[in-house]
Amino acid sequence: MVTAWVRRVLVVEDQPAMRALLCDMLAHRGFDVTGAADAAEATALFAATDPDVLLTDIDLGSRPSGVELATMLTGLAPHLAVVFLSSFPAAVAASGHPGPRGAVFVSKLDVSSAEVVVDAIEAALRTTTPPAPPALVRVSPLAALTRRQIEILALVARGWSNEQIAHERGTTTRAVERAVSRIFARLDLAAATGTNPRVRASALYLAEFGPVA
Template identity: 30%
Template sequence: MRIVIAEDNVLLASGLELLLSNSGYEVAEIAADVKGFLAAVDRHRPAVTIVDVRLPPTFRDEGIRAAIEARRIRPGLPVLILSQYVEHTYAFELLSSSGGGVGVGYLLKDRISRVDEFLEALDRVAAGGTALDPDVVAQLLARQTHPLSTLTRREWEVLALMAEGHDNATLAKKLSITDNAVHKHIGNIFAKFELTAPDAGHRRVRAVLTYLEAR
């Protein structure tokens, strides 16, 4: 799997390259700024990209802007964002960008040290899924505003795991409930969020966006 990384911190970039290379991935290029990242994406056509939220010159939101621009040029380009802190606006902005929540992830950098979890999230994003850091999800779900306040405790748990990008089988396993129970809870969430589109995958993305918009 070919990967392009946008990261200006040399130590972190080198560590990522070593980790990914040793895990069987191909790191095609590491860019230190937006211009270099967009050029690398065009040159290598990666299967997935890893982008730091903060890049030169201002170290504010250049990474998010670069990811959104890359997805505008190449719709559906999988992007995994790395951030030092939970920044709700950036998470929402990425998920709302061109292509919606298809092939997007937002992880805190500390998650990299949990190698299996990090690589699982990367693979999920590359396959067109979503991966939100549990800490991001927890902070977002803590802001109980309508229609989120209508969810039961179990529905909160299901939504949190949905937001992390897990499929129904994984939800059932993690919550120790049946597949039928998972389907029921997800159906209740869709109903409470008034999500009536026939495409279940689209509704899952919209459910995540609904609570992000309620931040």
Template identity: 35%
Template sequence: MTPLTVLVVDDQEMVREALRAVVGRREDLRTIGTAGDGEQAVELAFALRPDVVLMDVRMPGTTGVEATRRILTHWPHPDHPAPRVLVLTTFDHDEYVHAALRAGATGFLLKNSHPDELARAIRAVAGGEPALAPSVTRRLIGTVTALPAALLTGAPRIRDARERALEALTERELEVLLLVARGRSNAQIADDLALTEGTVKSRVNRILTRLGLDNRVQAAILAHEAGLLGLRSDRVGPDAERHGQ
């Protein structure tokens, strides 16, 4: 297996070396460069063409948000896909989350996350799967669900179609949707439900398709609106498999 290549960006050398060490301990990951500011991050991303950029948000000069926007907007290699950007920060303030996602970041993780969680997030974003810290997911849900219902759910016809689609989901698919709404990654959902990660990924994609949604955050918001977060946690686990596939 060819390792996923990672560019580490942070203005503190100690943090860069710590992140390099975390990446280097995984056989399927490899650091191909480090950058100490946003300008260097853009230059190295263009030159090295990594699979994933671990991007700090708060840096002097060009911020991580601006660097992310420039990398993804001005990617100069039409024959090579642009890297996925996983934003790392000490802060989970809404302004950073929203700005990073608007700039095109695929994931947002706090720097105090466990090394295994960071490694899983790198793999997830490399595969195009959004990776959001649970606290970030909760904040996004809270922010969006505070909007007027008309802005949240769209036209009545779309809303009705999604309600019918929710009713058509199997028990197992509802359990997967519930765990997505709680900010669980595919790997964590697989552990919770005694499934393979590939099976979970397939079911998440099927759920998004059935509900006419683009991503996991939209799915989490819909689950919140539908009251699924009120389901008892003891309905989520290996024994629940008998209720639906």
């Protein structure tokens, strides 16, 4: 069963009635909504909610303002879409008011229409870049080996026989045979057919560390 992606909205509005109206509108439209009364509360909720959209009044009754809050949060999450509420959105937008690029302005006089708010959110989302997927972390094929096993594998990669390795390390040939067998097992080469596990293990070492001096 595929679960639909639910977009999360952080609503920041200092007037309780307006905040409740916005949250109720968006919740009924299928958004996951969290409300905050000011920038301090919004900042505290931001990490826990990881919103896709910030819907904030510009004048929050205290500093930081909605614009300052949006600038700070988009610095932390560049993919965050921003919608500003204002009594005079056209004037604010035309004034070159600082704020994140791509922010959408909505008149508070139009908030009685849920479609206006939802359309503004959709427009803001279209201007943002989704967060980049986490970088793939390369795992060495030799990560399963101990330091001692890698030292032995280095000698194998030089083309040394078990007898030569035993002489170099001051141990018995039998002990080296057991150590090499365990190396092959950890590299999942012991059961391989058609190829020499010693050759394959050497190739893995050389690919990781380069030519052996």
